[in-house]
Amino acid sequence: MSVWAALAGGFAGTLVLTTALSGASQLRLTRIDIPFLLGTAFTDDRTRAKVLGYGLHFVAGMAFSLVYYAMFLVIGRAGWRLGMTFGLLHSLFAGSALANVLLPAIHPRMGTPFTAADSSPLLEPPGFMLLNYGRATPIVTVIAHLAYGAIVGAVVGAAPR
Amino acid sequence: MGRYVPIRDYAVIGDGRTVALVARDGAIDWLCLPNMDSPSVFAAILDAERGGSFELCPTERYETTRRYRPGTNVLETTFTTTSGRVRVTDAMTLPDANLGPLRELARRVEGLSGRVAMRWRATPRFDYGRRARLERRGEIPVASHGAAFGSWDAGAPEIRDGGVSGRFEMAAGHRALLGVIATCNEPLVFPPRAHVEARLDTTAAFWERWSGQLTYAGPWRDAVVRSALGLKLLVFAPSGAITAAPTTSLPEAIGGERNWDYRYCWIRDSSFTIEALLQLGCRQEATSFFWWFMHATRLTSPRLRVLYRLDGGAHVPERVLDHLSGYRGSRPVRIGNAAADQLQLDTFGELLDAALGYVRRGARIDRDTMNQLAELADFVADHWREPDAGIWEVRMEPQHFTESKAMCWVALDRAAQLAETGHLSDRRRQRWLTEAAAIRAFIDNHCWSERLGSYVRYAGREELDASLLMMPIMRYDEPTSPRLAGTIEAVRRELGRGALVYRYTGEDGLAGAEGVFVCCSFWLAEALALAGRRDDAARSMDAALALANDVGLFSEELDPASGEFLGNFPQGLVHLAIISAAAAIARLPS
Numbered sequence: 001m002s003v004w005a006a007l008a009g010g011f012a013g014t015l016v017l018t019t020a021l022s023g024a025s026q027l028r029l030t031r032i033d034i035p036f037l038l039g040t041a042f043t044d045d046r047t048r049a050k051v052l053g054y055g056l057h058f059v060a061g062m063a064f065s066l067v068y069y070a071m072f073l074v075i076g077r078a079g080w081r082l083g084m085t086f087g088l089l090h091s092l093f094a095g096s097a098l099a100n101v102l103l104p105a106i107h108p109r110m111g112t113p114f115t116a117a118d119s120s121p122l123l124e125p126p127g128f129m130l131l132n133y134g135r136a137t138p139i140v141t142v143i144a145h146l147a148y149g150a151i152v153g154a155v156v157g158a159a160p161r
Numbered sequence: 162m163g164r165y166v167p168i169r170d171y172a173v174i175g176d177g178r179t180v181a182l183v184a185r186d187g188a189i190d191w192l193c194l195p196n197m198d199s200p201s202v203f204a205a206i207l208d209a210e211r212g213g214s215f216e217l218c219p220t221e222r223y224e225t226t227r228r229y230r231p232g233t234n235v236l237e238t239t240f241t242t243t244s245g246r247v248r249v250t251d252a253m254t255l256p257d258a259n260l261g262p263l264r265e266l267a268r269r270v271e272g273l274s275g276r277v278a279m280r281w282r283a284t285p286r287f288d289y290g291r292r293a294r295l296e297r298r299g300e301i302p303v304a305s306h307g308a309a310f311g312s313w314d315a316g317a318p319e320i321r322d323g324g325v326s327g328r329f330e331m332a333a334g335h336r337a338l339l340g341v342i343a344t345c346n347e348p349l350v351f352p353p354r355a356h357v358e359a360r361l362d363t364t365a366a367f368w369e370r371w372s373g374q375l376t377y378a379g380p381w382r383d384a385v386v387r388s389a390l391g392l393k394l395l396v397f398a399p400s401g402a403i404t405a406a407p408t409t410s411l412p413e414a415i416g417g418e419r420n421w422d423y424r425y426c427w428i429r430d431s432s433f434t435i436e437a438l439l440q441l442g443c444r445q446e447a448t449s450f451f452w453w454f455m456h457a458t459r460l461t462s463p464r465l466r467v468l469y470r471l472d473g474g475a476h477v478p479e480r481v482l483d484h485l486s487g488y489r490g491s492r493p494v495r496i497g498n499a500a501a502d503q504l505q506l507d508t509f510g511e512l513l514d515a516a517l518g519y520v521r522r523g524a525r526i527d528r529d530t531m532n533q534l535a536e537l538a539d540f541v542a543d544h545w546r547e548p549d550a551g552i553w554e555v556r557m558e559p560q561h562f563t564e565s566k567a568m569c570w571v572a573l574d575r576a577a578q579l580a581e582t583g584h585l586s587d588r589r590r591q592r593w594l595t596e597a598a599a600i601r602a603f604i605d606n607h608c609w610s611e612r613l614g615s616y617v618r619y620a621g622r623e624e625l626d627a628s629l630l631m632m633p634i635m636r637y638d639e640p641t642s643p644r645l646a647g648t649i650e651a652v653r654r655e656l657g658r659g660a661l662v663y664r665y666t667g668e669d670g671l672a673g674a675e676g677v678f679v680c681c682s683f684w685l686a687e688a689l690a691l692a693g694r695r696d697d698a699a700r701s702m703d704a705a706l707a708l709a710n711d712v713g714l715f716s717e718e719l720d721p722a723s724g725e726f727l728g729n730f731p732q733g734l735v736h737l738a739i740i741s742a743a744a745a746i747a748r749l750p751s
Binding site for chain 1: 177398457459473474
């Protein structure tokens with residue numbers, strides 16, 4: 001296990017997660033677009049938002065891999081199964097607290113359940129388990145995070161000490 | 162049958178998340194919490210016995226006058242009795258810097274003269290009249306489903322028979338305050354009186370500021386501003402979606418089955434909405450709505466659903482609430498809307514027209530949006546030959562509705578224009594133009610009646626339809642061209658009743674009749690204006706506006722004989738049509 005392995009796993013895992021969500025969007029399974037959501041926190045130009053959002057998403061994905069790494073260290077082992085377990089918890093946290101509560105609270109262009117007539121947000125809030133973005137969104141999100149966790153766990157577990 | 166107030170006697174208040182209908186007698190008979198598409202807490206308008214309401218009025222005989230505070234959505238109802246006068250100010254308050262509840266309805270009572278004995282009684286019935294449970298937490302009556310009833314100087318609240326009530330005397334110069342405080346999935350906040358009073362005042366100030374920024378300066382300004390304020394209440398602020406009307410199942414004919422749930426966003430209305438918002442200078446709201454509907458339609462693109470939920474969802478199953486008796490016995494009461502599953506080809510034209518109008522006013526669209534719009538145009542080019550359910554979403558066999566075909570032409574014409582200006586790929590432009598020409602040939606060959614001197618409701622029939630007025634409004638051809646001028650005149654002649662206009666002749670797959678469709682009256686005024694008939698247009702406008710209720714609002718339909726309001730209330734499409742018609746007439750030289 002090493003920090004570099006965690007970062008490499010985080011990069012690969014984010015690549016797969018982003019591709020999976022983008023693919024699901026193209027298949028009309030979901031309207032979730034995490035890079036877009038992140039990027040529009042900084043600009044209302046949709047194209048620039050996506051470019052910026054991809055960068056931010058990779059940074060966030062690698063930061064999360066360090067959290068995974070810390071938990072692998074505490075437990076004393078790493079592997080794809082354990083990584084998937086973390087991925088499951090990660091997706092539940094992302095759907096219930098991160099995207100449902102925290103993101104709308106800090107995103108300057110996103111509505112919240114409190115948004116009233118004196119405001120015109122550009123983005124609807126994702127809702128609990130991102131359900132506002134399509135009924136298949138929770139399933140797609142969980143699967144993508146399971147893949148992310150499995151990759152981070154596998155890479156960290158396989159890396160020499 | 163219980164207490165049913167004429168629909169005309171309601172006014173609407175709201176906060177951008179939900180709305181309440183306030184009757185002339187001071188009762189709140191419709192309120193859904195936390196959002197306008199949530200289940201109701203007060204629904205006496207759909208069942209006077211079981212629905213629940215919040216009554217507030219003098220204990221003795223009274224007369225009322227009411228108005229919106231100028232430029233606001235804050236309602237003032239003044240009760241006059243032999244003992245004195247009392248004013249009730251109702252508003253759904255907007256959040257401020259203080260810790261406030263998720264939703265708050267404030268009712269300020271002020272003594273204007275004399276001493277008037279007042280009574281109030283709230284009977285919350287959650288989940289469309291199915292759940293009622295009140296208990297006391299400390300001094301405050303609380304419904305366990307997430308609402309509390311605050312009262313200050315309005316008598317000791319008493320919980321009895323599933324309701325909370327109080328009595329008090331209002332002397333000149335004194336004030337009392339009542340409030341509904343609601344939550345959802347979080348602890349209730351019990352605000353102090355000073356906070357509620359302050360929010361009521363800042364809410365009124367916000368509305369004054371907002372309406373003061375409207376840029377319209379033409380004739381019928383009061384009606385246009387009231388329409389804009391009403392439309393703003395239909396905007397679901399958390400997502401930017403615009404609901405067609407905030408009610409369900411107010412009947413199109415008393416005792417009839419034409420009772421629908423309008424608490425959804427119709428793509429059809431998008432074109433009118435964006436155009437109207439931009440005309441009024443509400444660029445922020447227009448942008449928000451454009452982002453919402455491009456986002457909402459992604460799941461189903463290139464096929465468009467007729468309507469979407471306010472959170473962008475496309476799943477809107479229709480259900481019947483058997484336990485509610487309906488407005489004056491008009492059953493069934495429906496929630497959800499089965500029209501969502503219909504194919505209505507005209508929506509493509511409205512959406513692409515909205516996109517063109519949006520871009521023409523300097524807005525940017527990104528590559529994904531461009532691709533999505535191009536896919537929509539391709540879908541129209543592939544499918545315009547199919548029959549559909551038409552703009553009125555009739556529940557009969559699909560037909561080749563003329564208005565649907567014309568709007569398919571609009572879709573391809575607007576896509577070609579967007580391609581010409583570099584906003585869409587030029588690669589498919591020629592195909593769109595070719596198909597547009599084919600649509601025009603179909604309409605001219607199959608949808609024209611020499612006998613009527615008009616386009617007809619659908620191919621091969623000799624029936625008329627007021628939606629044909631969309632053809633001049635959407636510039637299918639020059640409004641002064643012989644065929645469109647003939648169509649405008651035929652609609653006026655055959656479907657008009659004074660200033661009012663019926664929707665169509667012929668069957669629609671449902672039993673019973675309906676009233677005149679109010680938005681068609683304003684479409685007629687706009688079409689007349691576009692045809693250069695300014696005086697006729699102005700007369701139609703004056704006559705139709707005279708039929709609004711005392712606070713300037715319209716429901717979907719009217720009984721032409723009695724003037725009674727029918728259908729859901731207030732209806733956004735009517736108020737959009739008012740803005741559009743007024744602006745069209747204002748553009749003509751007087």
